[in-house]
Amino acid sequence: MRIAAEYSRIQRGALNRLAQRAWTRDSQRYFATSPRTLDRDALRVYSNLHPLSDRLSFVVEDAGDQQAVNLVLPELRADAIFAGIGTALRVAAGHARRQGLPLRVIGLRDVLPRDDKRIRALRTAVMAHTGLDSEDRLELVGREALLGLRVSPEDHWLLTHWTTAHAFGVARRLGTVTASTSIYLVQDYEPGFVAWSTDYALARATYHEGHILVVNSTPLADYLARAEKLTLDDDLVFRPQIDERPGRGENRSRTELTVFFYARPSKPRNLYAIGVAVLKAVADRVGDWPVPVRFVSAGESHADVVLGHGVVLSSRGKLTWDDYFSLIDQTDVVLSLQHSPHPSHPPLDAVSRGVFAVTNEFDGVRNGLSPLLVAAEPRIDELADAVVDALRSSFDQRVPTPGDGWLAALGAPLDTVLDALSIRVANHPGSGPRLEESTGA
Incomplete structure (x- = not known):
């Protein structure tokens, strides 16, 4: 999948260069x-x-x-x-x-x-x-x-x-x-x-x-x-426009826990390498838990990643809108990183559906939005601590509600x-x- 993504990137770059030559020729003629x-x-x-x-x-x-x-x-x-x-x-x-x-x-x-x-x-x-x-x-x-x-x-x-x-x-x-x-x-x-x-x-x-x-x-x-x-x-x-379709409610599996990593290797601001390192640290810490933890990624295709202890981060690539929300509904913690001031959609989608979201802090713009949104500095140990704590709370069924006013704190409705x-x-x-x-x- 990584080879296909790299080939697509190279092909797109070549097409852009050809398009630029065509534009230069046509504009000069015009x-x-x-x-x-x-x-x-x-x-x-x-x-x-x-x-x-x-x-x-x-x-x-x-x-x-x-x-x-x-x-x-x-x-x-x-x-x-x-x-x-x-x-x-x-x-x-x-x-x-x-x-x-x-x-x-x-x-x-x-x-x-x-x-x-x-x-x-x-x-x-x-x-x-x-x-x-x-x-x-x-x-x-x-x-x-x-x-x-x-x-x-x-x-x-x-x-x-x-x-x-x-x-x-x-x-x-x-x-x-x-x-x-x-x-x-x-x-x-x-x-x-x-x-x-x-x-x-x-x-x-x-x-x-x-x-x-x-x-x-x-x-x-x-x-x-x-x-x-x-x-x-x-x-x-x-x-941001949040899809507020009904979530999974409280019918959560106790036989395993799931971490969903929003992975976009081609976008530097999504901190892919840091996210993978965080998941390796998490796999180290939950290896002896009585309940297994599975790790799945979506967003862009990448090769599956061995996290250690026999655990693999399985890539599902780019999902349809419905499959994306279905995955969130099967998830206990969403790890979604974005090194920019916009809060980004996956953490907000998780919160809106009653799921813990762990993200990176950026200039103090994220912490305090919701009890379900945990913003840590983009350092491996701090983010791994946040994921492990959220997994433990989810297993113990200590999942808070999103809280009041978190969406209003992000701005007015678009129509307004x-x-x-x-x-x-x-x-x-x-x-x-x-x-x-x-x-x-």
């Missing part, structure tokens, strides 16, 4: 033949900062074009609509409904499928996350349609992931886009996704470009305020925030200072 007057020297300054830097710089504003809400995504594929993109689709569709505008979903990296079956699958996947009642209100745009894409200067632009905010910023600096309403859906502290580098600096700069900031979770908003010295609107901070966003846009058109007036990060 530049040479278009009657538009784009400043070639200005574009040259920004175009090589990042592969997506200039992807919005060739759109054409037309006052006669129908106004829309433009959601800009790094990629637009049916198999890439995970939690972050799914949330972005819900936010964009909710805002479009409140504005009475159609929704245009723009993917910067990928070409839309050409055959009917695949494009239908993509439209179906997008519709399922937006809740729109008519496909007539939805337009999908891939990389191939960005050259000369017609938009209205009155459009609302909704950006998510720093690469899309960066691409929008370049287009606005070049004067290609003059729209005054830009909304930045911030779902994590994304400079932390990369090493200190050009990308790190570009990602930080996007927080200071005058967008209306809508933030996914109070812990993230608090961290942004501290780290970036931002003044955020509390009314525009929403709680979208209502507040509509008021913000109506009362304060425009998104703050123009880029040339911003001091940046």
